[in-house]
Amino acid sequence: MSKKIFTIAIILLFSLVSFADNRLESDSVAVATASEGKMNIPEFILEHIGDSYYWHIATYKGHEISIPLPVIVRSADGEWHLFSSSRFEHGHSSYKGFKISHSEKYRGKIVETSAQGEEIRPLDFSITKNVFALMINSSILVIILLLCARWYRNKGTTEANPKGFVAAIEMFIMSIVDGVIKPCVGKNYKRYTPYLLTAFFFIFINNLMGLVPIFPGGANITGNIAITFTLAMFTFVIVNIFGTREYWKEIFWPNVPWWLKVPVPLIPVIEVIGMFTKPFALMIRLFANILAGHSVIIGLVCIVFVTVELGTAMNAGMTVLSVIMTTFVNLLEVLVAYIQAYVFTILSAVFIGLSQAEPHHQKSH
Amino acid sequence: MSLLTPDIGLLFWMLVCFGIVFFLLAKFGFPIIVNKVDERKKFIDDSLNSAKAANERLAGIVKESEDIIRHSREEEVRILKEATEIKAKIIAEAKQQAQEEVARMIADSKLAIEKEKEKAMNDINNAIAEMSIAIAEKIMRKQLDRSEEQRAFVDKLIAEAQSAA
Numbered sequence: 001m002s003k004k005i006f007t008i009a010i011i012l013l014f015s016l017v018s019f020a021d022n023r024l025e026s027d028s029v030a031v032a033t034a035s036e037g038k039m040n041i042p043e044f045i046l047e048h049i050g051d052s053y054y055w056h057i058a059t060y061k062g063h064e065i066s067i068p069l070p071v072i073v074r075s076a077d078g079e080w081h082l083f084s085s086s087r088f089e090h091g092h093s094s095y096k097g098f099k100i101s102h103s104e105k106y107r108g109k110i111v112e113t114s115a116q117g118e119e120i121r122p123l124d125f126s127i128t129k130n131v132f133a134l135m136i137n138s139s140i141l142v143i144i145l146l147l148c149a150r151w152y153r154n155k156g157t158t159e160a161n162p163k164g165f166v167a168a169i170e171m172f173i174m175s176i177v178d179g180v181i182k183p184c185v186g187k188n189y190k191r192y193t194p195y196l197l198t199a200f201f202f203i204f205i206n207n208l209m210g211l212v213p214i215f216p217g218g219a220n221i222t223g224n225i226a227i228t229f230t231l232a233m234f235t236f237v238i239v240n241i242f243g244t245r246e247y248w249k250e251i252f253w254p255n256v257p258w259w260l261k262v263p264v265p266l267i268p269v270i271e272v273i274g275m276f277t278k279p280f281a282l283m284i285r286l287f288a289n290i291l292a293g294h295s296v297i298i299g300l301v302c303i304v305f306v307t308v309e310l311g312t313a314m315n316a317g318m319t320v321l322s323v324i325m326t327t328f329v330n331l332l333e334v335l336v337a338y339i340q341a342y343v344f345t346i347l348s349a350v351f352i353g354l355s356q357a358e359p360h361h362q363k364s365h
Numbered sequence: 366m367s368l369l370t371p372d373i374g375l376l377f378w379m380l381v382c383f384g385i386v387f388f389l390l391a392k393f394g395f396p397i398i399v400n401k402v403d404e405r406k407k408f409i410d411d412s413l414n415s416a417k418a419a420n421e422r423l424a425g426i427v428k429e430s431e432d433i434i435r436h437s438r439e440e441e442v443r444i445l446k447e448a449t450e451i452k453a454k455i456i457a458e459a460k461q462q463a464q465e466e467v468a469r470m471i472a473d474s475k476l477a478i479e480k481e482k483e484k485a486m487n488d489i490n491n492a493i494a495e496m497s498i499a500i501a502e503k504i505m506r507k508q509l510d511r512s513e514e515q516r517a518f519v520d521k522l523i524a525e526a527q528s529a530a
Contacts, residue, residue: 072374131379197390224372
């Protein structure tokens, strides 16, 4: 019990740190932008939730402190290039014909200029901030779970009960297995347990790390459409590859009056569309929730800087409000981090369960 | 809007990362943990069942031992009772035997005394007859014929005398 409280306390602590650092980071950026003129809030928010070729840590006295990341691009002539993103000098210079675009279409992305003077996008496999964070989070996840697995392999469960951290992880795993996978998937649940658990923990750790603003965290990973798209694709593929005959029959020849199927295959068309809307809903739900959470937190922090010009008293009052609201939303986001991982897992499990349909006992007509 | 268009590079790296994570965890992570937890559940269930069975057996054993004790008590009482009976019987038998023996011995000795007495009487009779004859001889001064006839006559006389006495 005390361990549980301890874990919760740690999570709370993280969110407080998160809030504090959001402030710090924004502070320095705001100072930098303030010197140039009025702060552009939407751009500021978009920059924070978007991807980047640097890992920006802080701006100190107009000097940006950031970690440069490797750029891997293939130019139009088919040649691969690998260089550090520090060559761009924060978008101020170009390197080997590549530069960071400032145009509306490819804002913040690496482009090269064609012979016609147009910006074209090269094949870009750069290790961006999101990719780097993804790798860090994946490593953390793998290390944590393999350490837990090692505990089980060494100890043998008939000798001892896990305590502390391993017990906490076991609680998460078994709550998902017993509460989600078993009831939703049905009798073949063992086959899908590894995927569903991986999905849950992958989303969960990326959500949580997204709430930690200091270095290894803070990237908006699960709020990126490419990430949620991949996750949804995995579910889609698993659902349709392991779908039973009955599942396909229900799509193409469902048990409805014949005139709904022939000559116009109304219900089959709806069912086929349904095949795609299910993973689409998964993708959008996770993406939108996490993106919104990050945006709201940054937006609330920005109140502090927006109200600077309203005078000291007003600014102080709004700062207190901002702190309270940010803390609240950050705590809410911790909840959301779990809930969204849980929802993704439960919906994937339900979709897989539906694809495991068994023939009904036909009623005699 | 760039937020809604998936970036090909990120897509690729996500596929790689998630693929590796999935592979590692599906092979070395979750199955081990889940199986071990299931095993533990089974072990706990088994332990509970065997503990229940052991308790039942223990209760059975207690009852059995109580039965044994009770039975042995009964046996003890029964044996004691039997022993007492046997004792009484043996004593009674011994007494009876002794009495019979004594009676027999008394009877034997009476018989022997009777015989001895008779024998002594005969001896006395003979001696008296001899003496009588001798006395008569002397009295009569006459050598009487010591035939068997004489003797039988004397015996008859003695018997008469005896019965008279």
